[in-house]
Amino acid sequence: MAVVLVVNDDQDMLDMYAAVLEEMGHHAVLRTDAAPEPKTVVATGANAVVIDLQAEADRLAGLHAIERLRAYPATEAVPIVLATAATPDEIQPIAERLESLRVPVLIKPFAIDQLRDVLGRVLPKRAAAP
Helix, strand or coil, rough: CEEEEEEECHHHHHHHHCCCCCHHHEEEEEEHHHHHHHHHHHCCCCCEEEEEHHHHHHHCCCCHHHHHHHHHHCCCCCCCEEEECCCCHHHHHHHHHHHHHHCCEEEECHHHHHHHHHHHHCCCCCCCCC
């Protein structure tokens, strides 16, 4: 079982993530803040983080949070998945940065199987098994 920290400003999306992750045998920790601090990730024991690029009003809050997590030694290796309603054209200007940060992108709306697939790829093998 993995612990997955999910950060999104939409409660309906958080509820969907919780249901899917529970069905996959994982535990979801749900947050509505746009920019989780590294100490929050450490405190939750997260094996992965799913974050929304456009959480709250700051369009790049998710990217800034990802950069902080990658800069902090205790969270630099925690897998991060970016889930966003931004179009591929809107993602393009930051695509190289996301790639260098080792962050796969899920474009909303996405199929549940896409979420399962990306989590299966990024979670440590022991944590990925339910």
